[in-house]
Amino acid sequence: MRLVRPTLFVILRKEKLIMLSIFFILTLCIYTLRGLSTKVPEKPLSNRIIAVDPGHGGMDSGSSHSGYYEKDLTLDLALVLAKQLEAAGATVILTRTTDTDLIDLVTIEEEIRITKEEYQKKLEEGTRINALDKGIALGTRTPPLYRLGLRARLLIAYQHNADILVSIHTNHFRSSSSKGAVTLYYQSSEKSKLLAERIQDHLGPLRPGRSHPDEVADDFFILRVSQIPAVIVEVGFISNKDDREFMLSDQGSKEIAEAIIQGIINYFSESDQ
Numbered sequence: 001m002r003l004v005r006p007t008l009f010v011i012l013r014k015e016k017l018i019m020l021s022i023f024f025i026l027t028l029c030i031y032t033l034r035g036l037s038t039k040v041p042e043k044p045l046s047n048r049i050i051a052v053d054p055g056h057g058g059m060d061s062g063s064s065h066s067g068y069y070e071k072d073l074t075l076d077l078a079l080v081l082a083k084q085l086e087a088a089g090a091t092v093i094l095t096r097t098t099d100t101d102l103i104d105l106v107t108i109e110e111e112i113r114i115t116k117e118e119y120q121k122k123l124e125e126g127t128r129i130n131a132l133d134k135g136i137a138l139g140t141r142t143p144p145l146y147r148l149g150l151r152a153r154l155l156i157a158y159q160h161n162a163d164i165l166v167s168i169h170t171n172h173f174r175s176s177s178s179k180g181a182v183t184l185y186y187q188s189s190e191k192s193k194l195l196a197e198r199i200q201d202h203l204g205p206l207r208p209g210r211s212h213p214d215e216v217a218d219d220f221f222i223l224r225v226s227q228i229p230a231v232i233v234e235v236g237f238i239s240n241k242d243d244r245e246f247m248l249s250d251q252g253s254k255e256i257a258e259a260i261i262q263g264i265i266n267y268f269s270e271s272d273q
């Protein structure tokens with residue numbers, strides 16, 4: 001009988017160790033699975049196609065100050081933005097990568113035809129029609145040359161099935177004290193408004209200046225005729241020394257891109273719901 005008790009004790013001890021081992025392994029698996037389920041995606045913009053439009057270009061230099069031109073700043077900023085968007089998983093469509101106004105991509109005849117189609121659609125919908133658009137559609141106005149370049153930017157975005165269009169610009173005012181970022185959208189587009197708001201959630205605190213709200217409804221051509229959600233991001237004032245130096249710096253352009261991207265990520269998370 002003296003030999004039975006130690007043997008039974010050893011057996012029970014082994015069973016306890018096995019049960020504890022199984023419990024430990026199961027616990028480890030549960031925590032590992034929980035960690036995987038809450039992990040933030042490394043590529044939050046995967047499967048998104050984003051058109052990035054560097055404003056102006058070529059003969060159209062945009063605004064200027066102290067020897068700097070808007071068309072150059074917007075291209076530099078757009079290239080930084082495009083690189084970081086791609087790192088976030090997005091497919092990026094740049095409307096231009098060189099100093100060009102894109103005017104030669106659309107003829108006046110093509111612009112008249114497209115404007116007539118848009119005019120007819122707005123008539124059927126009963127929505128507001130811009131006076132210039134109406135004049136071109138009815139043949140009483142001729143499309144200005146700059147409009148051809150703007151149309152080309154939209155067509156490039158459509159041809160690549162872009163989900164959204166982000167047009168990069170800089171602001172200018174006669175007073176050098178004016179500063180800060182603002183994002184423009186078309187008032188009849190709820191998705192464009194949402195995109196503008198989400199971008200400004202992050203860009204506004206980075207480059208504060210204007211009184212809130214710093215997302216503003218506007219009637220610019222590229223906003224009012226776009227078939228996809230579109231915004232114009234006025235990153236800062238080229239006429240303001242602090243804004244200008246920030247936009248020109250490597251660190252500044254990086255932070256601007258990060259702010260815009262975070263706004264885009266938040267936009268998609270809301271618009272998909």
